[in-house]
Amino acid sequence: MDYESLIERETERLAGLSGDLTVPVPTCPGWTTADLITHVGRLHRWTVHLLRNRVQEPLWSRQAPVELPEGGADPGWLRDGAAELVRVLRETDPAMEMWTWGPDRRASWWARRMAYELVVHRVDAELALGLDPVVPAEVAVDGVEELLHNLPSATWVTRPLAELGVEGATIHLHATDTATDTTTTATATDSEAEAEAGSGEWTITQGPAGRIDWARGHAKGDVAVRGPVADLLLLVYGRRSPDTLTVFGDRDLLTRWLAAASL
The missing domain is CATH 3.30.1050.10 (SCP2 sterol-binding domain)
Structure with a gap:
């Protein structure tokens, strides 16, 4: 599966759902859509930092030097972070050894993980808006x-x-x-x-x-x-x-x- 393309598609879908950033997200208790966007955007920038620096030891998202947008998250900030992530993933050898929190110590692990972070959080945004989420069968099986x-x-x-x-x-x-x-x-x-x-x-x-x-x-x-x-x-x-x-x-x-x- 082309995870970089899936990240691009899912980012665009999520960005398109974030018109009102004050909408509560019931499947992420205590979060609004703004919190959801901030979380996903932070994960993208964290992953970019890990990949670019070939991090070998545990470094969690709140420990990484991620700059949050002034005035709060917005769809443009989300798109920018995803675009940078996709660019770095495509430039990186998928077999490059590095730290992950999963069982695989390869850069390719991050492409798959970030793709499904996006799929699930796009679903969160749709459920918050009362929409019926659609996930293609082949994506759901792999997920x-x-x-x-x-x-x-x-x-x-x-x-x-x-x-x-x-x-x-x-x-x-x-x-x-x-x-x-x-x-x-x-x-x-x-x-x-x-x-x-x-x-x-x-x-x-x-x-x-x-x-x-x-x-x-x-x-x-x-x-x-x-x-x-x-x-x-x-x-x-x-x-x-x-x-x-x-x-x-x-x-x-x-x-x-x-x-x-x-x-």
């Missing part, structure tokens, strides 16, 4: 796998998952609008998990210390969720309620797992 690939590295997620006491529990996601392929598998620790997106079915197994493993393909789980793949993406990001999808099995497990796994 689910990007999230599953990175969750084991997110300590702010693994800690609450460990506290659930559900080691060995399984959650099956079944997209109803993609082809089914039961032959390809991947684990969350596979550094090449992003190389080939699955076909719309995944089983998540809760492992020790809050970590997860996952596999592509059809299988039974303690709880199973069926629905359009875009809705499954929004479900695992906490932007869609399980009540809007078809759930079989242990609904309480699903509800508790989703609350703890929020990225």
Whole structure:
């Protein structure tokens, strides 16, 4: 997938939704659209700093020298930051070794991560305006796998998952609008998990210390969720309620797992 082009498209869509920067964003409690724009723009500039300086040690977004706009964020500031990010990504060797908070220590990790930051926050802005978000199926499939690939590295997620006491529990996601392929598998620790997106079915197994493993393909789980793949993406990001999808099995497990796994 061309993540740089996806960043460009999603930035333009988000910028086009930010006419009134005072609109509350329910899926990001306490935020307005201005806060959403500031957050995304800060992430873009942070990533540019990381890439340009080939940062090798942890440096989080609020530690980076990011200059915020005078008078608050605006769509133009968002577009400028995204354009710079895309330019730097295209100029950078995707295989360049550097720090990431995920399992891959390559520059290419940041292109994929920033693309889905934008997809999800564009959805946040649309939901705030009462719009029905649309995410293309191929983007949603890859987005689910990007999230599953990175969750084991997110300590702010693994800690609450460990506290659930559900080691060995399984959650099956079944997209109803993609082809089914039961032959390809991947684990969350596979550094090449992003190389080939699955076909719309995944089983998540809760492992020790809050970590997860996952596999592509059809299988039974303690709880199973069926629905359009875009809705499954929004479900695992906490932007869609399980009540809007078809759930079989242990609904309480699903509800508790989703609350703890929020990225």
